[in-house]
Structures are given as C-alpha cells and as structure tokens.
Amino acid sequence: MDVRGDFRELPDLALRTLGGSVVSANDEAFAARENLIMPAPPAFDPASFGHKGKVYDGWETRRRRSPGHDEAVVRLGAPGLVRGIVVDTTWFTGNYPPEAAVDGCAGEVPGDWFPLVPRTALKGDSENAFDVRCDRRVTHVRLRILPDGGVARLRVHGEALPDPALWAALGTVDLAATENGGVVRDCSNRFYSSPQNLLLPGPARSMGEGWETARRRGAGNDWVEIGLGVEGRIAVAELDTGYFLHNAPSTATLRGRVDGGPWQDLLDTPLEPDTRHRFVLAGPPPVSEVRLDIHPDGGLSRLRLWGAPTETGREALHSRWQAAL
CATH class of the missing domain: 2.60.120.260 (Galactose-binding domain-like)
Structure with missing residues (x-):
C-alpha cells in the first residue's frame, strides 16, 4: 500500500501526541479548543448534555450576534512543510461553520500570517480536505471559522523540517x-x-x-x-x-x-x-x-x-x- 498518493497519509504535524498545542481561541463557550488536535477520531454520545448544552468532542463557539468570526491558533508539534489540511466537522450537523480559512506563520510568536487555505465553504458532518501549495516552513496555523460554530478536528498533514x-x-x-x-x-x-x-x-x-x-x-x-x-x-x-x-x-x-x-x-x-x-x-x-x-x-x-x-x-x-x- 503506497502512502504517497494521499496527503492524509502524511504525519499530522498538529497532533497533541506530537507536541502540538492550541495556544488560543477567542471563544470556546460550548466545547474546548483542545479537542481540535486530539489523536482519536471524534466521538458522539446523543444523550450527553451538560450545563452549557450538548457535549461535543470538538471545538464549538457560541452563536455570534455581531459581525466578525471566531478563530483558534495551533502551535504545531513538529514545524514543517504543510501539504494538506482537514477541517473535520464530524457530528456537527446544524451547528457547523458555513465557511473556514486557514493561515500559517513561522516564528516563536504567532504573527505575519500567510494563507494556506483561502476562505472556503464547508460541509457539515464531513472531513473537509484541502490540498496546500506552500513551500514555506510553518510553526503555527490559525483556523478561522465564519461566522461561528463547531469543528471536531483540525489535521495539518505534512513533512517536518527540523532546525x-x-x-x-x-x-x-x-x-x-x-x-x-x-x-x-x-x-x-x-x-x-x-x-x-x-x-x-x-x-x-x-x-x-x-x-x-x-x-x-x-x-x-x-x-x-x-x-x-x-x-x-x-x-x-x-x-x-x-x-x-x-x-x-x-x-x-x-x-x-x-x-x-x-x-x-x-x-x-x-x-x-x-x-x-x-x-x-x-x-x-x-x-x-x-x-x-x-x-x-x-x-x-x-x-x-x-x-x-x-x-x-x-x-x-x-x-x-x-x-x-
């Protein structure tokens, strides 16, 4: 089985088990940002409710009542060359973001963002996969969801490039x-x-x-x-x-x-x-x-x-x- 034909068979550079971390999110009212980079596939329990509502295995923000968007920043466990990104909305059906964009940067502190995935429509309850054409080393990625909603996992597949x-x-x-x-x-x-x-x-x-x-x-x-x-x-x-x-x-x-x-x-x-x-x-x-x-x-x-x-x-x-x- 040749694993070179699908970028999803490359390592996920954002994985928590590789040292990745969700360093910030502007909102996580319903579900924690840390779920974005967990290694296991997202799970779902239809009977699971908490004080804030339905419990999701993902990152979910509140319903936005003002202009703007929500975002989360992930520090890659292994900085490198990104070859593809998956914005996984599994189990999010009536509350997934209609659109998303992903940016990258290189440095100890996030900043000077450049596009990896332009603003693109998403499907609910799906693994939304995007090829990335970028030969710049990436240390952090920023997921922007427009305007709000829930994402189960963010996968950042590529090749690590050590110093x-x-x-x-x-x-x-x-x-x-x-x-x-x-x-x-x-x-x-x-x-x-x-x-x-x-x-x-x-x-x-x-x-x-x-x-x-x-x-x-x-x-x-x-x-x-x-x-x-x-x-x-x-x-x-x-x-x-x-x-x-x-x-x-x-x-x-x-x-x-x-x-x-x-x-x-x-x-x-x-x-x-x-x-x-x-x-x-x-x-x-x-x-x-x-x-x-x-x-x-x-x-x-x-x-x-x-x-x-x-x-x-x-x-x-x-x-x-x-x-x-």
Whole structure:
C-alpha cells in the first residue's frame, strides 16, 4: 500500500501526541479548543448534555450576534512543510461553520500570517480536505471559522523540517522520528493502525498507539518503508514491541539504502513480545531510507534509528531550511 498518493497519509504535524498545542481561541463557550488536535477520531454520545448544552468532542463557539468570526491558533508539534489540511466537522450537523480559512506563520510568536487555505465553504458532518501549495516552513496555523460554530478536528498533514542548528548541537538524533523529518513512504498493511505511529515521540501508551497489521493467512510478510529526515549513519536501532503481548512479530529484518539505490542489510533478529529491543550496528553505511520487514505479521509500537547525519545529509537539510524560510 503506497502512502504517497494521499496527503492524509502524511504525519499530522498538529497532533497533541506530537507536541502540538492550541495556544488560543477567542471563544470556546460550548466545547474546548483542545479537542481540535486530539489523536482519536471524534466521538458522539446523543444523550450527553451538560450545563452549557450538548457535549461535543470538538471545538464549538457560541452563536455570534455581531459581525466578525471566531478563530483558534495551533502551535504545531513538529514545524514543517504543510501539504494538506482537514477541517473535520464530524457530528456537527446544524451547528457547523458555513465557511473556514486557514493561515500559517513561522516564528516563536504567532504573527505575519500567510494563507494556506483561502476562505472556503464547508460541509457539515464531513472531513473537509484541502490540498496546500506552500513551500514555506510553518510553526503555527490559525483556523478561522465564519461566522461561528463547531469543528471536531483540525489535521495539518505534512513533512517536518527540523532546525539544522539544533541538529548540529545535538549530534546524535533519531533519524526516523517524525519531528526530525522522518516519514513512512510505503507499507504492506495498515489494517488496525497507521504505520506513522512508529515514528511518534515518547513510548506508546497502548497497543492502539503502534502499528499493527491484519493476521496474515498466506505466504509472505509485512513491511514498512521509511524516508529518514536526512541521509545518515545509524548507530543504534531500537525496535519496540511494547504492549504487543500475543501479536508481536516473530522476527524482523532492517535494510537501508541511499536515494533508491540497492538495499543493504543492517539487522536480522528475533523479537520478543512487549519488549524494547536495542541493537548496536557495527560499521553502518550511509542511508537515506530504510525498510523494516516483520515476519510474518503483527505489531510494533515504535521504531527508533539513532545516528548522525552525513555531511551530505547536513548540506541537504541546510538547503531545505534556507529554501523554506
């Protein structure tokens, strides 16, 4: 299954689990702004009412009686290049905004906004998806709803672009991490959960926060291909099967290559259930992408590839950074 054809398969850079935060909203009379960036799909209980009215799993403002609009500002967990935005109005039927717009900016403090999605009509109870054509690095997004109403989720899909100065100071980093520009490019199966979960920060808190495939009934095995943030040499590979007690893979192999070249073997190992495995790679070659094969199927919670960028990788990151400013 190639995940490159739909921007919604790219990481959501605004996710709370990636470090995103709703830093402000002018109104949240009916439902809290923080719901906008929760990882789970919005839920709905028809019998759930509170002192302020119907309880929604989203952000909902009061009925506006004066000119203007409502807005919320989100700081991305991983600043980067935005490729698409979803304004999800699921469960909002008679109270969704008729129109919305989304702007971006770059900086520690929100300001100097530029358009990502122009003022556009929305549908209720729908995932309103918009392609974004912008090559500027974004740190914050501003959702404007016109004039008022409710939005369940705001998804900001794209590719993280880390600060080269930070990498130079750190030295060794997780080359595959979403926040460092790592992204799943292809995978064999994503039946239960997204393979992008493998690259999120922190330990998984349940099996549902990892990547799990369907039970394989035929020959072959499942796999995932990952583009690293930059070309680098992997010193330590960490394969975490945490929470996968009875459905962890039996074995795993890890290979790497540079820009579509031939695959080179990096690791071939058995795996234990519910275990964080760490492997030191001796004399690792430079790689810009990796392929993890799990045999025959199952789930992993995280994949960490600790290493240092090559000089080629550092130059490429610096060039991307300069182009996106």
